[in-house]
Amino acid sequence: MMKKHSIKISNATRYYPGAAKPAIDDISLDIAPGEFMTFLGPSGSGKTTLLSIIAGFVGLNAGSVEIDGQDITNLKPHKRDLGVVFQQYALFPHMTVFQNIAYPLRQRGVSRAEIETRVKRVLDLVQLGDFAHRLPRQLSGGQQQRVALARAVVYEPRALLLDEPLGALDKRLRDRLQLEIARMHRELGMTFVFVTHDQEEALTLSDRIAVFNNGKIMQVGTPTELYRSPNSLFVAKFLGESNIMEGSSRGTNVIVRPEHIHLKMPTSKLGENELSKAARITEISFAGAHLKVGLAFSGGETGLSLITAGNPLQLQRGEEVLAVWSRANQHTVMNDDQVAAASKS
Numbered sequence: 001m002m003k004k005h006s007i008k009i010s011n012a013t014r015y016y017p018g019a020a021k022p023a024i025d026d027i028s029l030d031i032a033p034g035e036f037m038t039f040l041g042p043s044g045s046g047k048t049t050l051l052s053i054i055a056g057f058v059g060l061n062a063g064s065v066e067i068d069g070q071d072i073t074n075l076k077p078h079k080r081d082l083g084v085v086f087q088q089y090a091l092f093p094h095m096t097v098f099q100n101i102a103y104p105l106r107q108r109g110v111s112r113a114e115i116e117t118r119v120k121r122v123l124d125l126v127q128l129g130d131f132a133h134r135l136p137r138q139l140s141g142g143q144q145q146r147v148a149l150a151r152a153v154v155y156e157p158r159a160l161l162l163d164e165p166l167g168a169l170d171k172r173l174r175d176r177l178q179l180e181i182a183r184m185h186r187e188l189g190m191t192f193v194f195v196t197h198d199q200e201e202a203l204t205l206s207d208r209i210a211v212f213n214n215g216k217i218m219q220v221g222t223p224t225e226l227y228r229s230p231n232s233l234f235v236a237k238f239l240g241e242s243n244i245m246e247g248s249s250r251g252t253n254v255i256v257r258p259e260h261i262h263l264k265m266p267t268s269k270l271g272e273n274e275l276s277k278a279a280r281i282t283e284i285s286f287a288g289a290h291l292k293v294g295l296a297f298s299g300g301e302t303g304l305s306l307i308t309a310g311n312p313l314q315l316q317r318g319e320e321v322l323a324v325w326s327r328a329n330q331h332t333v334m335n336d337d338q339v340a341a342a343s344k345s
């Protein structure tokens with residue numbers, strides 16, 4: 001188990017040359033020692049820029065980065081002692097797997113015997129023990145990326161920064177490597193900062209997720225917190241499907257997750273803490289254990305209900321129903337611009 005390190009970003013702002021608005025707009029974030037932190041957000045929202053700021057590849061116009069309380073804002077990348085893995089594997093093509101992984105150790109003047117031990121250990125960690133003498137071109141994409149992971153952790157950096165490391169892989173391989181990355185994080189106990197635009201990947205892997213939009217972090221929280229209590233429409237939409245309705249006060253919206261919407265006959269009586277809206281069924285589709293029921297609410301919004309398969313009500317497309325949910329399962333959120341404005345401190 002390695003020593004665990006914290007990363008602190010304070011009021012970070014970065015303009016790319018000539019840009020009218022910042023790629024990173026006054027972001028502050030604390031990453032705890034040993035935490036698996038994911039930056040999640042749409043393309044262009046600033047995830048890679050913030051990761052590159054931590055790595056030292058991109059500078060800041062304002063703000064600071066600290067590791068364990070030490071200010072590293074002006075430290076050169078190679079002095080930061082951070083492991084980095086990008087989407088493209090960037091292995092040395094003429095070196096074997098062993099030589100690739102040994103490279104950062106050789107550069108640091110580690111002894112031959114120690115190199116032998118450490119490379120073996122990380123090869124086992126990424127389950128490539130039998131591939132030490134192959135060249136990168138003799139490996140699959142997934143295997144190459146495992147070599148890149150091994151090379152990034154072999155010198156025991158203070159944290160591992162991963163920028164869409166699974167982005168170039170097909171879905172099946174992606175799922176497998178996700179599990180391997182989760183296992184590596186558990187076994188190493190190291191701080192991981194992981195960039196993705198794939199919400200499922202973020203929910204599977206992360207201790208906490210920072211949701212990016214337009215150079216700002218909209219919300220930071222555990223997967224459960226973000227899913228159950230999103231603070232904005234943006235976060236609600238980005239993490240799964242929701243029913244979104246206008247709230248009772250101005251500038252607010254009410255959201256309810258599809259699994260919390262029950263369907264009843266239009267004349268049904270409501271319980272004390274139940275709320276409802278009239279709706280017409282636009283679609284019914286089978287999704288394994290659930291039926292997915294598409295809805296058109298009376299107010300014009302579209303919605304979705306997930307009900308356990310079996311269809312006891314014999315629902316039909318075109319039918320008028322009552323969409324019902326309990327008060328405890330609805331969340332009132334502010335509009336996105338109000339949340340973004342409030343996040344500035």
Ligand SMILES: Nc1ncnc2c1ncn2[C@@H]1O[C@H](COP(=O)(O)OP(=O)(O)OP(=O)(O)O)[C@@H](O)[C@H]1O
Pocket residue numbers: 016017019023041042043044045046047048049050197212
């Ligand atoms: N080297 C650069 N020069 C100028 N503008 C840049 C540069 N790199 C990124 N940008 C801009 O900064 C903003 C944030 O980009 P960034 O790559 O950080 O987003 P991202 O969330 O990582 O997106 P993606 O998921 O597509 O990688 C974008 O508007 C992008 O066009």
